Amino acid sequence: MPAHVHESDTTTDPLAHERAHLAASRAALRAMREDAQALDIRDVTANWVNAAVLQAQITDRVKSLADLTHTPLFFGRLDYLHVVGAEKAEGAEGEQFYIGRRHVHDAGGDPMVIDWRAPVSQPFYRASRNDPLDVGQRRRFGYTGGELTAYEDEHLTDQTETAQTSKLLQAEIERPRVGPMRDIVATIQPEQDEIVRSELGGSVCVQGGPGTGKTAVGLHRVAYLLYAHRERLARTGTLVIGPNRSFLHYIEQVLPALGELEVKQATVDDLVTSHVEVRGTDEARAAVVKGDARMAEVLRRAIRSHVTPPTEPVMVVRGSRRWRVPAYEIEEMVNELLARDMRYGAAHEALPQRIAHAVLVRMEEAGEAPDDRVQNAVARNPAVKAAVKAVWPAVEPSKLVLRLLSDPEFLAAQADGLLTEDEQKLILWTKPVRSVKSARWSAADAVLIDEAMDLVARTHSLGHVVIDEAQDLSPMQYRAVGRRCSTGSATVLGDLAQGTTPWSTQSWAQALHHLGKSDAVVEELTAGFRVPREVIAYASRLLPVISPGLAAVESVRESPGSLSVRGVEAADALDAAVVAACEESLEQQGSTGLIAADARIPALAAALTAAGHSYLSPGQETTAESRLTLVPASLAKGLEYDYVVLDEPAAVVDGEPDERTGLRRLYVALTRAVSGLIVVHATPLPHQLRSTE
Numbered sequence: 208m209p210a211h212v213h214e215s216d217t218t219t220d221p222l223a224h225e226r227a228h229l230a231a232s233r234a235a236l237r238a239m240r241e242d243a244q245a246l247d248i249r250d251v252t253a254n255w256v257n258a259a260v261l262q263a264q265i266t267d268r269v270k271s272l273a274d275l276t277h278t279p280l281f282f283g284r285l286d287y288l289h290v291v292g293a294e295k296a297e298g299a300e301g302e303q304f305y306i307g308r309r310h311v312h313d314a315g316g317d318p319m320v321i322d323w324r325a326p327v328s329q330p331f332y333r334a335s336r337n338d339p340l341d342v343g344q345r346r347r348f349g350y351t352g353g354e355l356t357a358y359e360d361e362h363l364t365d366q367t368e369t370a371q372t373s374k375l376l377q378a379e380i381e382r383p384r385v386g387p388m389r390d391i392v393a394t395i396q397p398e399q400d401e402i403v404r405s406e407l408g409g410s411v412c413v414q415g416g417p418g419t420g421k422t423a424v425g426l427h428r429v430a431y432l433l434y435a436h437r438e439r440l441a442r443t444g445t446l447v448i449g450p451n452r453s454f455l456h457y458i459e460q461v462l463p464a465l466g467e468l469e470v471k472q473a474t475v476d477d478l479v480t481s482h483v484e485v486r487g488t489d490e491a492r493a494a495v496v497k498g499d500a501r502m503a504e505v506l507r508r509a510i511r512s513h514v515t516p517p518t519e520p521v522m523v524v525r526g527s528r529r530w531r532v533p534a535y536e537i538e539e540m541v542n543e544l545l546a547r548d549m550r551y552g553a554a555h556e557a558l559p560q561r562i563a564h565a566v567l568v569r570m571e572e573a574g575e576a577p578d579d580r581v582q583n584a585v586a587r588n589p590a591v592k593a594a595v596k597a598v599w600p601a602v603e604p605s606k607l608v609l610r611l612l613s614d615p616e617f618l619a620a621q622a623d624g625l626l627t628e629d630e631q632k633l634i635l636w637t638k639p640v641r642s643v644k645s646a647r648w649s650a651a652d653a654v655l656i657d658e659a660m661d662l663v664a665r666t667h668s669l670g671h672v673v674i675d676e677a678q679d680l681s682p683m684q685y686r687a688v689g690r691r692c693s694t695g696s697a698t699v700l701g702d703l704a705q706g707t708t709p710w711s712t713q714s715w716a717q718a719l720h721h722l723g724k725s726d727a728v729v730e731e732l733t734a735g736f737r738v739p740r741e742v743i744a745y746a747s748r749l750l751p752v753i754s755p756g757l758a759a760v761e762s763v764r765e766s767p768g769s770l771s772v773r774g775v776e777a778a779d780a781l782d783a784a785v786v787a788a789c790e791e792s793l794e795q796q797g798s799t800g801l802i803a804a805d806a807r808i809p810a811l812a813a814a815l816t817a818a819g820h821s822y823l824s825p826g827q828e829t830t831a832e833s834r835l836t837l838v839p840a841s842l843a844k845g846l847e848y849d850y851v852v853l854d855e856p857a858a859v860v861d862g863e864p865d866e867r868t869g870l871r872r873l874y875v876a877l878t879r880a881v882s883g884l885i886v887v888h889a890t891p892l893p894h895q896l897r898s899t900e
């Protein structure tokens with residue numbers, strides 16, 4: 208017997224009961240909202256600051272209790288065989304739970320809808336015929352425009368029922384992709400759920416091909432962690448890191464839709480450029496050296512090179528007395544501070560106190576009874592200050608990096624045995640730079656400054672950080688992210704085959720080492736929810752070259768999708784053929800993305816405009832009226848469109864400094880389509896795409 212799908216079309220409507228529960232849940236949510244709005248805080252707050260804080264909390268709560276017409280209150284129901292938590296005694300009564308995006312209770316406090324993140328909801332995602340987790344029946348609901356219109360049942364203990372792919376899941380995967388990314392809370396798959404619910408203490412790394420749900424999983428994991436560890440994470444903070452602004456725009460609605468409004472989003476550049484303005488760029492070879500983990504050691508040496516062994520004693524004059532701390536004693540203090548490997552800035556603060564303490568010991572020996580105030584005064588004594596300046600001077604991180612990049616001798620001394628002479632030459636500025644302000648800092652320089660800042664003073668750590676498209680980070684960037692979760696944990700998401708930076712990740716073990724999370728568990732996702740079978744098979748022809756050893760994604764899409772590869776005879780007919788392909792795609796429902804090598808964008812923009820088509824840029828939200836986006840290949844990562852027209856693959860490959868990176872960029876571009884891909888080319892396709900061997 209197959210699992211059942213019910214449509215609402217009979218008079219003895221089996222949906223009537225469920226619709227009544229939906230209506231009752233809505234009424235209960237309304238009552239919860241009215242209760243929150245009616246809270247009178249005048250009598251309970253002692254002062255206006257407390258009142259303002261409380262009022263803000265109430266406003267947030269009211270906001271979170273909004274009933275959004277297009278997000279159904281519940282999407283599933285679990286019928287337990289026994290009372291949850293009770294011994295599974297014969298005859299014990301089962302319970303029913305409706306699973307939704309948020310918790311709703313009735314006037315008596317009994318649950319009407321259970322938050323998907325609650326432990327009792329977990330079997331909705333994990334229960335199977337092999338392991339029913341005490342669930343007799345799992346029901347999934349289907350909605351059309353906010354109306355409950357269908358449900359689908361699985362009887363998990365009925366061994367005669369055959370397992371089938373859920374039609375509602377299929378419908379969810381096939382739905383047109385207009386607008387920003389949506390949550391997948393109703394259809395999270397068991398292997399995804401394992402990652403979403405893994406514990407806060409441990410870090411997780413997910414390797415997954417295009418469209419396997421890495422981004423979706425990362426965002427749902429944040430929502431889950433905020434639910435399970437709300438107080439701790441509210442204190443320490445969470446952060447989602449994405450590759451660029453347009454990607455962050457694309458994903459920015461997912462967490463608010465799940466009721467989480469507080470999560471910050473940033474690029475790695477955002478994190479490290481608060482202290483210098485980035486106006487310069489690096490040649491790829493220079494950026495590779497600057498992003499190499501050896502630079503961390505160069506910087507460590509460079510900062511420590513400021514520590515000079517004392518040669519003079521310190522003479523402190525107080526009143527009529529003089530106190531002398533000999534040079535060897537100060538040297539002992541310095542050696543002890545160096546051995547403790549504390550932050551350079553902390554040691555700089557500690558040294559005057561140590562010297563002052565030595566003076567105090569002498570005062571006591573001489574019969575005086577100095578207290579803490581005397582010690583502080585001695586620490587501020589000009590002689591002590593002068594000694595500290597000579598021995599352990601303050602270092603300004605950006606000045607340190609400026610000196611490293613502009614003073615060949617200084618760099619040679621610090622990089623000896625770490626960087627070759629050629630590597631040193633590559634990163635040295637060719638023109639003299641006068642000041643931190645006037646320097647044309649690059650993004651990689653900003654990461655070096657960030658590292659130097661951490662050597663001076665420890666970077667504040669958040670509770671949890673998610674890094675998406677992590678494969679593009681350099682070792683030094685991993686370190687920059689790692690220090691932002693040094694006392695917290697991380698979720699690292701990426702695909703080695705999509706690495707398109709010259710320093711992209713070769714192995715997750717190395718990446719996790721640089722991040723400081725070598726103990727992270729590496730998981731793999733292989734089921735693809737975006738790209739149709741035929742299209743992923745075509746793109747996967749590149750895998751043996753771009754990432755040998757990685758398995759191709761297995762598409763779970765049942766609809767075959769469409770792939771069309773069109774050669775154009777004359778180069779000057781290319782633009783028109785591309786515009787025609789866009790027009791063809793736009794006849795279908797949903798969004799169309801025209802992806803092309805960055806250098807081809809101006810020509811295609813002109814061709815579209817000439818043909819009377821307006822278009823969006825990546826990150827701008829597609830709407831029912833505006834469904835065409837012109838996407839430079841360099842910004843395509845992480846995005847998706849119902850239909851993709853790919854212009855001139857050879858130009859996409861040629862747009863990158865080397866062939867492997869070019870083919871990886873092409874792989875990214877080929878894997879953005881949900882329903883159909885049209886490849887249009889005037890020059891021959893890269894041969895790896897042509898052969899099927």
Ligand SMILES: Nc1ncnc2c1ncn2[C@@H]1O[C@H](COP(=O)(O)OP(=O)(O)OP(=O)(O)O)[C@@H](O)[C@H]1O
Nearest residue numbers: 391394395396417418419420421422423736737845
């Ligand atoms: N369990 C699921 N149910 C429904 N849709 C899903 C599921 N998992 C992923 N998807 C959808 O598949 C698409 C691809 O997901 P996502 O962007 O998270 O993949 P990705 O692995 O990050 O891809 P890429 O490597 O290309 O960045 C999205 O539209 C997402 O909503």
